[in-house]
Amino acid sequence: MTTIVTGNGISGDDWADRDVFAFDCFWNGQELPEEPLAVAFPNDREAADLVPWLDRIGLIVVDFPAFSDGRGFSVARRLRELGYRGRLRASGPLVSDQLRAALKVGFDEVAVAPSVAARQPASHWKVGAQESYQDRIAV
Amino acid sequence: MYMYDDFDAAFVRGRVAEFRDQVARRLDGTLSEAEFLPIRLKNGLYLQLHAYMLRIAVPYGTLDSRKMRQLAYIADRWDKGYGHFTTRTNIQFNWPKLKDVPDILDALADVDMHAIQTSGNCIRNVTADHFAGAAADEIEDPRPTAELLRQWSTDHPEFAWLGRKFKIAVIASEHDRAVLKSHDIGVRIVRGVADEPGYEIFVGGGLGRTPMVAKQIRSFLPKAHLLPYLESILQVYNLQGRRDNKYKARIKILVHETGIDRFRELVETRFQEKLPQFNGVNQKILRRIEGSFVPPAFEAAQPMPPVLGAGLQSWIDTNVAAHRLDHYGIVTVSLKGIGETPGDASSDQMRLLADLAEEYAHDELRVSHEQNIVLPHVPRRHLPAIYDRLKAAGLATANIGLISDIIACPGMDYCALATARSIPVAQQIAERFHELGLEHEIGPMKIKISGCINACGHHHVGHIGILGLDRAGVENYQITLGGDGTETTVIGERAGPGFSYDEIVPAIERIVSAYLDVRTDPEETFIECFRRVGMTPFKEALYPPEEARSNAA
Numbered sequence A: 001m002t003t004i005v006t007g008n009g010i011s012g013d014d015w016a017d018r019d020v021f022a023f024d025c026f027w028n029g030q031e032l033p034e035e036p037l038a039v040a041f042p043n044d045r046e047a048a049d050l051v052p053w054l055d056r057i058g059l060i061v062v063d064f065p066a067f068s069d070g071r072g073f074s075v076a077r078r079l080r081e082l083g084y085r086g087r088l089r090a091s092g093p094l095v096s097d098q099l100r101a102a103l104k105v106g107f108d109e110v111a112v113a114p115s116v117a118a119r120q121p122a123s124h125w126k127v128g129a130q131e132s133y134q135d136r137i138a139v
Numbered sequence B: 001m002y003m004y005d006d007f008d009a010a011f012v013r014g015r016v017a018e019f020r021d022q023v024a025r026r027l028d029g030t031l032s033e034a035e036f037l038p039i040r041l042k043n044g045l046y047l048q049l050h051a052y053m054l055r056i057a058v059p060y061g062t063l064d065s066r067k068m069r070q071l072a073y074i075a076d077r078w079d080k081g082y083g084h085f086t087t088r089t090n091i092q093f094n095w096p097k098l099k100d101v102p103d104i105l106d107a108l109a110d111v112d113m114h115a116i117q118t119s120g121n122c123i124r125n126v127t128a129d130h131f132a133g134a135a136a137d138e139i140e141d142p143r144p145t146a147e148l149l150r151q152w153s154t155d156h157p158e159f160a161w162l163g164r165k166f167k168i169a170v171i172a173s174e175h176d177r178a179v180l181k182s183h184d185i186g187v188r189i190v191r192g193v194a195d196e197p198g199y200e201i202f203v204g205g206g207l208g209r210t211p212m213v214a215k216q217i218r219s220f221l222p223k224a225h226l227l228p229y230l231e232s233i234l235q236v237y238n239l240q241g242r243r244d245n246k247y248k249a250r251i252k253i254l255v256h257e258t259g260i261d262r263f264r265e266l267v268e269t270r271f272q273e274k275l276p277q278f279n280g281v282n283q284k285i286l287r288r289i290e291g292s293f294v295p296p297a298f299e300a301a302q303p304m305p306p307v308l309g310a311g312l313q314s315w316i317d318t319n320v321a322a323h324r325l326d327h328y329g330i331v332t333v334s335l336k337g338i339g340e341t342p343g344d345a346s347s348d349q350m351r352l353l354a355d356l357a358e359e360y361a362h363d364e365l366r367v368s369h370e371q372n373i374v375l376p377h378v379p380r381r382h383l384p385a386i387y388d389r390l391k392a393a394g395l396a397t398a399n400i401g402l403i404s405d406i407i408a409c410p411g412m413d414y415c416a417l418a419t420a421r422s423i424p425v426a427q428q429i430a431e432r433f434h435e436l437g438l439e440h441e442i443g444p445m446k447i448k449i450s451g452c453i454n455a456c457g458h459h460h461v462g463h464i465g466i467l468g469l470d471r472a473g474v475e476n477y478q479i480t481l482g483g484d485g486t487e488t489t490v491i492g493e494r495a496g497p498g499f500s501y502d503e504i505v506p507a508i509e510r511i512v513s514a515y516l517d518v519r520t521d522p523e524e525t526f527i528e529c530f531r532r533v534g535m536t537p538f539k540e541a542l543y544p545p546e547e548a549r550s551n552a553a
């Protein structure tokens, strides 16, 4: 089962029984069920393309193909800048040291890959009390 | 000089504790080697040919005696008694042990220093003009802007995992002493039509495998718009820069492939969206930072003791630049002693430099990208005393800007990526021209040497650039001519086939004698001469026809 980490600790995936639609489903005219919808967002797509559906979406899962591929951090920031207020999840082999940045750019949660979860216990997934320079100046 | 406030101090300590924990997790296996690698790089820790290497940030190259003495202490306590100043105005220690690194970082935090983001695919240590605050031609001190950028870029959550490294430099004068246009972003402080303060922004410069000169993206950006504008550039780059090929991942490739006009449109659109998110707090912070870069309490003009001795006079002529006050000078202490490793300083030398700064020079020191140490504010009356003490420590080499003031990357002597040696080539060139007694006769000349295609030695912008390659297991040195790293940046032109390790110094000698032959008079510098006559006479000197060669033999 997928492990979900938030700023408050670890839980299971409460969306596990519901569908997560591919990004292209929103574009190919497919009949979409009742909202809220969930969408899997590849990190090389344009966030603005999702704008027409943002208020029908309850969960966006941004894919991190590798922990070192940081495009997802800007995707999250963009989605928030475009006004998305629903749940935002980072999914991929992120390591616990990236949780702080993920929460800062607008993610609510990280779906930890099983390979990483096996090595990194809950106690590693903490944000720490450290204030960031961006809180102080980048506004 | 900027002093840490409680926030900075707590932040840096927090990062040391975090790194200590990361090292422990690497050792117990919860972090894999692949995961630990970028984490240690973001904390300045490389694995080199023989050992770990720790690269310590010297933001905008500025140090004081307290910091310099701590570097000397670190060199003695945890390294082999010396350090290496780099072209990014950082300092590297080549022999630390992994287990000691958190302690070294703590020792740095004791003096408001760190090694954060001196490596890795993130925004690197921000550099500035090494004559900042002392040069007559600057509009204002560029370092407050550089410090603002340091704070903004430190642990930036969105830009900590970029496709590639990202370098920013700041200058504040027409004349460029910081190789601005070889940076991913170059920021030049300017004044607008109504004399309002702002920035000219360049983007997409870089050396390496595909050298590119940065292009102007904005001719004038109001001061308060800097952070949203830079965030816009970085966001476009992070989302659209290539990730499929390490050598095409720098922003220079994105700018080149997109075209500067289209790239500018993308950035400007993003910028209009971002601007309202910034409420101006950063400008208050900037003003506070500016308050900590006030000029020192300059003394009134006093008589200069007579200059006795040709050695002192030659050192003053060569190593002391004009200060914005006539009775002050900017002293560049050469770390290019003939036959020494360019950029290296022993712990004793570091302590001497700290003493001189404290006793004579308002307690300020700078690291230059040319790998020398600058005392930016020296009353001229102290020059003889300073010279004597430098001389006793082997630091009085009078060669700033001359042929032996060579930039050389660590190359095969230390670097895991090297394809050839660069330090010994620099040493031999310096020794050869010293022997010939020609340095001053040749005049201003910038030789820059890299030990591989990554171009850390800036060879593309050397008047003479030397690139060490590996041809079937044999070192082969390619020569470029006519490069320029100032406001008129030009990438040097390749002269022709490369030379072996044994041939490279004679080849440089032939270039120099060709120059001495064809220059109109001693006033015409090498680079001016090259621009006038072009490649041909140098090519002929480098590659004489068979006949001439056998006659010469």
Ligand code: SF4
Residues within 6 Å of the ligand: B409, B410, B411, B412, B415, B416, B417, B418, B419, B450, B451, B452, B453, B454, B455, B456, B457
């Ligand atoms: S240019 Fe190459 S050899 Fe020289 S320091 Fe850089 S990576 Fe190493």
